[in-house]
Amino acid sequence: MFLREFVPVLSLALVIILISLRSLRGIKFEIWQAMFIGSLIVILSRSISLQEALRAIDFDVILFLFSMFVIGSALEESGYLQKLSYGILSRVKSFSSLILFFSLLMGFSSAILMNDTVAVIATPIAIYISRICGVDEKFFLFLLAFSVTIGSVMSPIGNPQNFLISHYGNFGNEFLVFFIYLFAPTVVNLVITPFFLKALYRIKDFKISFSEPEDFAWGKEGSKTEHAFEKSKKRLEVVSKLSMTLLIVLVVFRTFAIFLGLDIKFPIHYITFVSALPVLLFGGRTLRVLKNVDWKTLVFFASMFILMKSVWGTRLFQKLIFQFDLTSHLYLFGAGILLSQLVSNVPLTMLILPLLSMDDVFSLLVLAVSSTIAGNLTILGAASNVIIIQASEKRKGAGIGFFEFVKFGFPITLLNSVLYYIFMKIFFCITVVGYVKFGFA
Numbered sequence: 327m328f329l330r331e332f333v334p335v336l337s338l339a340l341v342i343i344l345i346s347l348r349s350l351r352g353i354k355f356e357i358w359q360a361m362f363i364g365s366l367i368v369i370l371s372r373s374i375s376l377q378e379a380l381r382a383i384d385f386d387v388i389l390f391l392f393s394m395f396v397i398g399s400a401l402e403e404s405g406y407l408q409k410l411s412y413g414i415l416s417r418v419k420s421f422s423s424l425i426l427f428f429s430l431l432m433g434f435s436s437a438i439l440m441n442d443t444v445a446v447i448a449t450p451i452a453i454y455i456s457r458i459c460g461v462d463e464k465f466f467l468f469l470l471a472f473s474v475t476i477g478s479v480m481s482p483i484g485n486p487q488n489f490l491i492s493h494y495g496n497f498g499n500e501f502l503v504f505f506i507y508l509f510a511p512t513v514v515n516l517v518i519t520p521f522f523l524k525a526l527y528r529i530k531d532f533k534i535s536f537s538e539p540e541d542f543a544w545g546k547e548g549s550k551t552e553h554a555f556e557k558s559k560k561r562l563e564v565v566s567k568l569s570m571t572l573l574i575v576l577v578v579f580r581t582f583a584i585f586l587g588l589d590i591k592f593p594i595h596y597i598t599f600v601s602a603l604p605v606l607l608f609g610g611r612t613l614r615v616l617k618n619v620d621w622k623t624l625v626f627f628a629s630m631f632i633l634m635k636s637v638w639g640t641r642l643f644q645k646l647i648f649q650f651d652l653t654s655h656l657y658l659f660g661a662g663i664l665l666s667q668l669v670s671n672v673p674l675t676m677l678i679l680p681l682l683s684m685d686d687v688f689s690l691l692v693l694a695v696s697s698t699i700a701g702n703l704t705i706l707g708a709a710s711n712v713i714i715i716q717a718s719e720k721r722k723g724a725g726i727g728f729f730e731f732v733k734f735g736f737p738i739t740l741l742n743s744v745l746y747y748i749f750m751k752i753f754f755c756i757t758v759v760g761y762v763k764f765g766f767a
Contacts, residue, residue, distance in 0.1 A: 331640045331642065332640070333367065333368060333371045333373045333636075334368050334373050334374075334633065334636035334637045334639065334640050335637060335640055335642055335643075337364040337365075337367045337368050337373075337633060337636070337637075338364060338633060338637050338669065340360075340363070340364060340367070341360045341361055341363070341364040341633070342668065342669070342706075344359075344360035344363070345357055345360050345706055346706065346728070356622065356716075357622075357626060357709065357712050358622040358623065358625050358626035358629070361625075361626050361629040361630050361633065362625055362626070362629045364629065364633045365379070365628075365629035365630070365632040365633045365636075366629075368632065368633060368636040369632065373636050373639075374632065374635060374636040374639070378635065379632045379635070382631045382632050382634075382635035382636075383628050383631045383632065384490075384631055386493065386593065386595045387486065387489060387490065387493070387595070387627065387631075388624060388627060388628060389595045389598075389599055390483075390489055390594060390595040390598050390599075391440075391486065391623065391624060391627060392599075392602075392619065392624060393595070393598035393599045393601065393602040394439060394440045394443050394483075394598055394602075395443060395619045395620050395623070395624075396602040396605055396606060396615060396616070396619060397439070397443075397566065397569050397570065397573065397598075397601060397602050397605060398439055398440075398443035398444075398446060398447055399615045399616075399618040399619050400562055400565065400566035400569065400605040400609055400611075400615050401439075401447060401566045401570070402446070402447045402618065403559075403562060403566075403611060403614055403615055403618060404559055404560075404562040404563035404565075404566045405559065405563065406563045406566055406567060407435075407447055408447070408450075408451060412451075414427060414431060415427060415428065415431075415455065418534070419533060419534070419535075420531055420532065420533055420534065421459065421461075421524075421529070421531050421532050421533075421534055422521070422524070422531045424455070424459070424534060425469060425520035425521070425523075425524060426517065426520055426521075428452075428455070428466070428469060428470075428473070428520070429469060429472075429473045429516050429517070429519060429520040430473075430513075430516050430517070432444055432448055432469075432470055432473040432474050432477060433473045433474065433476055433477025433478075433512070433516040434477055435448075435474075435477070436473070436474040436475075436477040436478040436481075436484055436485075437477050437478060437480055437481035437483075437484045437512075438481065438483070438484075438570075438573070438574065440478065440483060440484060440485060440486075441474040441475060441477070441478040441484060441485045441701075441708070441710045442485070442486075442620070442623060442709055442710050442713055444474045444477075444710075445470070445471070445474055445710040445711075445713040445714045445717070446620060446713055446717065448470055448474070449467070449470065449713075449714050449717035449718055450717070452466040452467055452469070452470045452714075452718075453466070453467075453718060458534070459534055461529065462527070463718070464726055464730075465523070465524075465527055465529070467714055467715070467718055467726060468523060468726070468731075468734055469519075469520055469523055470714055471701075471702070471708075471710065471711050471714050472519050472523065472702050472735075472738055473516060473519070473520075474710050475698060475699065475701040475702050475708055475710060475711075476512060476515045476516055476519060476699070476702070476742060477512065477516060478698060479508055479512050479694070479695055479698045479699065479746070480504055480505065480508040480509050480512040481501075481504060482497075482500040482501060482504050482594065483577070483594055483598070484698075485671075485698055485708075485710075486627065486672050486709075487671050487672045487674075487675040487694065487697050487698060488504075488694050488698065489594065490672070490675050490676065490679065491675060491679065491690050491693060491694045492504070492594070492694075493593075493594070494679055494684060495684050495687065495690045496684045496685050496687075497687060497690075501577065501580070503687060503691070504691070504694075506753065507688075507691050507749075507750055507753050507754075508691065508694075508695065508746075508750075510749055510753075511745050511746045511748075511749035511750065514745055514749070515741075515742050515745055515746070518741065518745070519738060519741070519742070522737070522738065522741060523734065523738065526734055526737065558610050558611055559611075561609070561610045561611075562605075562609045562610055562611050562615075565604050565605055565608050565609045565610070566605060566609070568604050569601050569602060569603075569604045569605050570601075572600070572601045572604065573597065573598065573601035576592070576597045576600065576601060577597060580592050580597065620713075623709065623713075626709070627672070630672065630673055630676075631676075633673075634669075634673050634676045634677060637677070638676075638677060638680075643677055644677075644681070646665075647661065647665070647677065647678060647681060652678070652681055652682065652689075655688070655689065655692050655751075656747075658689060658692050658693060658696065659692050659695070659696045659743070659747060660696070661678070661696070662674065662678070662692070662693055662695075662696025662697040662700060663696050663697075663699065663700040663703065663739070663743065664700075665678075666696075666697050666700035666701070666703075666707050667700065667703060667704050667706060667707055670706060670707065670708070670709070671697040671698060671700055671701060671707060671708060672697075672709075674697055675693065675697050678693060678697075679693075688750075688754055691750065692750070695746050695750065696743070699739060699742050699743055699746060700739070702735050702738050702739040702742060703732065703735045703736060703739040704728065704731060704732055704735060705726070705728055705731045706728075707735075711731070
């Protein structure tokens with residue numbers, strides 16, 4: 327009884343401590359290692375059986391993440407997304423227009439590619455732009471972190487917790503519902519946030535100009551194989567663009583199929599996997615693409631499913647959640663933001679989902695928004711924050727401390743939260759959730 331009730335909770339506490347400290351007695355821990363240790367403890371202590379642990383892993387989510395990472399890896403390896411970003415950003419003339427374009431570009435990209443994927447790809451771009459502009463690298467790292475978090479709110483495939491909510495919730499057409507309620511406030515936040523951050527940094531507007539990047543690595547290879555490398559890289563670029571096009575087409579097709587009432591069952595994880603197949607089968611650089619897939623994040627999620635299943639079995643966390651009135655949208659919003667700092671947004675979503683009605687679309691959307699926007703409050707609020715900071719440090723860029731993140735994250739989160747809540751309440755009053763859900767299902 328003791329093992330079943332307390333070991334999982336103590337393991338979760340250990341995970342939180344390891345993630346916060348990032349080291350213990352001189353031993354450094356990455357986030358995935360901390361979560362893996364936590365899951366290993368509950369298995370070895372028999373708080374959860376091996377069979378239960380395997381059943382706890384949601385392989386649909388793992389397939390979704392793997393597929394998105396494959397597409398993202400191909401886009402980065404081919405250099406296409408970086409070239410596209412440079413092509414857009416090179417046309418801006420002032421710092422204000424640059425940060426607005428950057429915010430919108432990263433936000434909309436995360437809505438399609440998932441926030442963690444964009445975080446991996448765009449961190450080198452953020453560092454490069456900051457150096458060209460002569461602005462503190464941390465400014466663009468913050469802007470990237472905030473933009474990918476905000477942008478991912480409006481899409482059921484924008485982040486893992488949104489996918490979980492749309493996967494289990496009875497939305498009918500999840501893309502349409504997310505768009506109706508969350509598109510407008512997301513765009514407003516993506517427009518306001520960069521200028522609010524600029525004001526916090528006290529940066530005055532100035533003119534800028536971009537030159538062709540020579541020191542920015544679109545890809546590296548030995549000179550002896552330069553021609554073959556460029557040829558295979560071009561092939562991968564074509565295939566990765568095909569995968570992106572296929573992903574967008576299938577998402578649009580699925581949305582309109584549901585809108586027209588067609589009985590076509592095509593889950594999101596199938597869409598992402600089918601879209602990734604061209605890269606895996608015809609990319610020509612499959613091993614390099616697979617090597618660059620974020621396997622650590624996949625291990626993190628598999629381990630998290632196991633640990634959260636074990637924690638859920640203790641019912642101790644349910645008692646804590648019950649201190650919040652989840653029938654109140656305001657309390658649910660607050661719980662999503664605050665509790666996400668304790669167990670991160672994805673584990674929190676897994677813990678709260680069973681307590682909500684899968685037919686209560688608005689409450690599910692409140693959970694999606696609050697658990698996602700919580701990522702702007704602290705480093706631990708979202709995995710994408712850690713990805714960005716680690717990627718920057720890996721490239722000898724600027725690092726961001728825990729309290730330094732909160733210094734800028736708190737006012738940004740407060741602003742974002744107020745705007746989202748007001749917009750959602752307005753849309754809730756002028757639309758009928760049942761019509762949105764059942765009328766187009």
